[in-house]
Amino acid sequence: xxxxxxxxxxxxxxxxxxxxxxxxxxxxxxxxxxxxxxxxxxxxxxxxxxxxxxxxxxxxxxxxxxxxxxxxxxxxxxxxxxxxxxxxxxxxxxxxxxxxxxxxxxxxxxxxxxxxxxxxxxxxxxxxxxxxxxxxxxxxxxxxxxxxxxxxxxxxxxxxxxxxxxxxxxxxxxxxxxxxxxxxxxxxxxxxxxxxxxxxxxxxxxxxxxxxxxxxxxxxxxxxxxxxxxxxxxxxxxxxxxxxxxxxxxxxxxxxxxxxxxxxxxxxxxxxxxxxxxxxxxxxxxxxxxxxxxxxxxxxxxxxxxxxxxxxxxxxxxxxxxxxxxxxxxxxxxxxxxxxxxxxxxxxxxxxxxxxxxxxxxxxxxxxxxxxxxxxxxxxxxxxxxxxxxxxxxxxxxxxxxxxxxxxxxxxxxxxxxxxxxxxxxxxxxxxxxxxxxxxxxxxxxxxxxxxxxxxxxxxxxxxxxxxxxxxxxxxxxxxxxxxxxxxxxxxxxxxxxxxxxxxxxxxxxxxxxxxxxxxxxxxxxxx
Ligand SMILES: *[C@@H]1O[C@H](CO)[C@@H](O)[C@H](O)[C@H]1NC(C)=O
Ligand SMILES: *[C@@H]1O[C@H](CO)[C@@H](O)[C@H](O)[C@H]1NC(C)=O
Ligand SMILES: *[C@@H]1O[C@H](CO)[C@@H](O)[C@H](O)[C@H]1NC(C)=O
Ligand SMILES: *[C@@H]1O[C@H](CO)[C@@H](O)[C@H](O)[C@H]1NC(C)=O
Ligand SMILES: *[C@@H]1O[C@H](CO)[C@@H](O)[C@H](O)[C@H]1NC(C)=O
Ligand SMILES: *[C@@H]1O[C@H](CO)[C@@H](O)[C@H](O)[C@H]1NC(C)=O
Ligand SMILES: *[C@@H]1O[C@H](CO)[C@@H](O)[C@H](O)[C@H]1NC(C)=O
Numbered sequence: 001x002x003x004x005x006x007x008x009x010x011x012x013x014x015x016x017x018x019x020x021x022x023x024x025x026x027x028x029x030x031x032x033x034x035x036x037x038x039x040x041x042x043x044x045x046x047x048x049x050x051x052x053x054x055x056x057x058x059x060x061x062x063x064x065x066x067x068x069x070x071x072x073x074x075x076x077x078x079x080x081x082x083x084x085x086x087x088x089x090x091x092x093x094x095x096x097x098x099x100x101x102x103x104x105x106x107x108x109x110x111x112x113x114x115x116x117x118x119x120x121x122x123x124x125x126x127x128x129x130x131x132x133x134x135x136x137x138x139x140x141x142x143x144x145x146x147x148x149x150x151x152x153x154x155x156x157x158x159x160x161x162x163x164x165x166x167x168x169x170x171x172x173x174x175x176x177x178x179x180x181x182x183x184x185x186x187x188x189x190x191x192x193x194x195x196x197x198x199x200x201x202x203x204x205x206x207x208x209x210x211x212x213x214x215x216x217x218x219x220x221x222x223x224x225x226x227x228x229x230x231x232x233x234x235x236x237x238x239x240x241x242x243x244x245x246x247x248x249x250x251x252x253x254x255x256x257x258x259x260x261x262x263x264x265x266x267x268x269x270x271x272x273x274x275x276x277x278x279x280x281x282x283x284x285x286x287x288x289x290x291x292x293x294x295x296x297x298x299x300x301x302x303x304x305x306x307x308x309x310x311x312x313x314x315x316x317x318x319x320x321x322x323x324x325x326x327x328x329x330x331x332x333x334x335x336x337x338x339x340x341x342x343x344x345x346x347x348x349x350x351x352x353x354x355x356x357x358x359x360x361x362x363x364x365x366x367x368x369x370x371x372x373x374x375x376x377x378x379x380x381x382x383x384x385x386x387x388x389x390x391x392x393x394x395x396x397x398x399x400x401x402x403x404x405x406x407x408x409x410x411x412x413x414x415x416x417x418x419x420x421x422x423x424x425x426x427x428x429x430x431x432x433x434x435x436x437x438x439x440x441x442x443x444x445x446x447x448x449x450x451x452x453x454x455x456x457x458x459x460x461x462x463x464x465x466x467x468x469x470x471x472x473x474x475x476x477x478x479x480x481x482x483x484x485x486x487x488x489x490x491x492x493x494x495x496x497x498x499x500x501x502x503x504x505x506x507x508x509x510x511x512x513x514x515x516x517x518x519x520x521x522x523x524x525x526x527x528x
Pocket of ligand 6 (some may be wrong): 419
C-alpha cells in the first residue's frame, strides 16, 4: 500500500465520523439470513475456444503456466475452476483419424480481430486426450459440432471424447466429463450461414434430439465408464418467452422428452454486455456500472426460473464483457476486473450455478494468456518483443471470488443492500457464520483524471449481534480503471513467469466499527 494511503486509512479508524466526502452504512448480519444462497467453490469458471485448445493445455506435456493459474484457484477453494471447451469453433470441427492433435485453418488477421477463430478444425484422439493435463479433479464440459449438420462428425468426436475420458490418465487424475454440449449458439445459425434464414427452435430441437440420441446411445454402448449428460441450449441470446429461442421455448417443444433429453442436466446460456470492436473510458464505466450489470443479468430471471422448475441447473456457459473478443482498452483493464467480480457475484444471487468466462488465445477479454504472443491483442500489429504467458486483470476477480468463497465447501452469499449507485457488496457465510464481505467501488478512476481520487467511508453496522472486535482488510489496488497492469491484491501479484503469486502479503487489521475507506476503482475484502 502507498504509505500515504496507509496513513489516511489508519486515521479513519480512530473516529467514527464521516472523514471523506461520502459515508455509507453497510448493515451486516453475523448469522446467515435465509435468503443467502449456496455458492460453489468453482463458481467462477472458464470457457475455452476449442480451435487452440492444445495451446492452452499442452499436447505431450502440460502447459505449466496454464496449469499453475488454475491450480492457484484450486489451492484457495479446494476445487479447480470447471472448464467448458467448445464455442464458435466447435461448430467448425471435424474428426480425422490421421490427425494427432488438431489441424486448424485460420482466416486472415485483421486489426479488429487480431486472433480470429479457425474456420476449419480437424481433431484427432490427442486433442481430447490432452485434457489429462488439467489439474486433478477438474470438471469438463465439451462441445460437439451441430453447426455443420454432419452427424458422422459429431459421432466420431463423441467417441474420441469418451475414449479419452475413459483412459487411465484422465480417470486416475479424477478428471471427469460433466456434460456434452451439442452445437454453439444455434439461435445464430439462421444469420451466420449454418442454416436457412428461416431456422427455428423447433428445427433445432429436432436436430439436437437426433444428434444427442445418437451420441448418448453410442457412449452408453461403447464406453461403460462414462454416464453421458448434456448441457442444453447454449444460445447466444434469449427471447425469454416460448416464442423464438429460449429455454422456455425448447422445453415447450419437448427437448427434455427424448432418451437423450432426459440426460440434460443443465441449461446453458451465453451473455455479453454488448458488441464493441473499439473502446473508450465511457464504455469502460458503462461496463462497470452497478445498474447496467444488474439489468444485463436480471433479464435472464425468467429463463432461470423455468430451468429450475424443470429440476435442472442453470449456468452462464459462455460470457464475458463485449463480443468482438473484447473491446480494446476496456475488456483488458483493471476496471474489467471489478466488472467481472460484481457481475459474477450478482449472477449468484439470481440462481446461476456457475459462470464460465470465455477465453481464446490472444482474445482481449482473457483472464489468462497462456502462451507467448507475437502480435498485439489490441490491433494485431507485430510486437517488437514477444509477450510471454501472463494473466490479465480479470484473473484477479477469479482470485478474489475464490478467497471470498473459501474452502469450507459450505459457503453462502448474499448481496448487501447498499444505497449507492457505485458501491456494491456481498457477505459470505461459512455455514451460518459471517466469514467475509467483499465491497466493490465501481467508480472508474482514469489515467486522464486530473482531480484527486475520492474515497467512500464504509460504516459497518451489525444488526443481529454485537460487532466482532477486529476485521482484517485486504485490498485490490488498481492503479487506474484503464490500466492493464500494476494490479496488486493484498500487496501481491501474479505477474510472474510461472503464473504463481509473488510479493509479501499486506493485510491490515482494523476495529470493525471504525469505518473502512474504499477508493474509486477498488475492491476491499473484510474477513471477520
Ligand atoms: C456509523 O454507524 C453508527 C451506528 O449506526 C452511527 O452511530 C454513526 O453515526 C455512523 N457514522 C457515520 C459516519 O455514518
Ligand atoms: C476442412 O479442411 C479439411 C482438410 O483440408 C477438408 O478436407 C475439409 O473439406 C474442410 N472442411 C470444410 C467444411 O471446409
Ligand atoms: C450414429 O450415427 C453414426 C453416423 O451416422 C452411425 O454410424 C451410427 O450407427 C449411429 N449410432 C446410433 C447408436 O444411432
Ligand atoms: C461429415 O464428416 C465425415 C467424418 O469426418 C466426413 O467423412 C464427411 O465427408 C463429412 N460430410 C460432409 C458433407 O462434409
Ligand atoms: C448491458 O450493459 C451495457 C454496458 O456494459 C449497457 O450498454 C447495456 O444497455 C446493458 N444491457 C442491458 C439489457 O441492461
Ligand atoms: C439513499 O441515499 C440518498 C442520497 O444519496 C438519500 O437521499 C436517501 O434517503 C437514502 N435512502 C436510504 C433508504 O437510506
Ligand atoms: C485490532 O485493530 C487495531 C487497529 O484498530 C490494532 O491496533 C490491533 O492490533 C488489532 N488487534 C488484533 C488482534 O489484530
